[in-house]
Amino acid sequence: MKFQKWDGTERICKTFKDDCIVRSVSIVCDEPYKTTFENLMHIGIEVGAYPNHDKVWQKYLEGKGFVKNKMPRPVGKPRGTIKLQDWNFDGIAAVRNSGHLTAVENGWCIDTWDCRYRPVNSYWSKDKEFIEIDEDTDSLDWTGGAIEPDSKYDGYWEE
Numbered sequence: 001m002k003f004q005k006w007d008g009t010e011r012i013c014k015t016f017k018d019d020c021i022v023r024s025v026s027i028v029c030d031e032p033y034k035t036t037f038e039n040l041m042h043i044g045i046e047v048g049a050y051p052n053h054d055k056v057w058q059k060y061l062e063g064k065g066f067v068k069n070k071m072p073r074p075v076g077k078p079r080g081t082i083k084l085q086d087w088n089f090d091g092i093a094a095v096r097n098s099g100h101l102t103a104v105e106n107g108w109c110i111d112t113w114d115c116r117y118r119p120v121n122s123y124w125s126k127d128k129e130f131i132e133i134d135e136d137t138d139s140l141d142w143t144g145g146a147i148e149p150d151s152k153y154d155g156y157w158e159e
Helices: 020-029 033-047 054-063
Strands: 002-005 066-069 092-096 101-105 108-111 123-126
Touching: 020 033, 020 054, 020 092, 020 101, 020 108, 033 054, 054 066, 054 123, 066 092
Parallel strands: 002 108
Antiparallel strands: 066 123, 092 101, 092 123, 101 108
16 A cells, blocks of 8 residues: 555644544545535534544445445454555545544555554445435436326426
């Protein structure tokens, strides 16, 4: 696994460095940092916890189609054997490693510091079957083309 330093230009407060949850979640969800921060704050208010609490960010990731996976572990080896630098993972995941959350995208660890020496604990990866629905209902065709022009509804909708 290779390392890519996240530049931090999207941070809202430039002096706040303990933002691994917001940073990693925004990277794996491919959305602006501020959007992720605001969405996590809303969920936090809803459930009564800070955005970096497990029940907040995990709920957010699950709502985006991510699923929790157990720690990868070679057969016959103890837990914590696979370090992030040795992990052969080709996908998108938010990876928990020793009290930290980092983003992984297609063989790259993306973070503000190189944490690849740490073991891969549980991780949340995108469920390939999950399709995110655009919530802009104004652009949806609710008829699905099922009503024929000569049906009993002809003339019901004025153009």
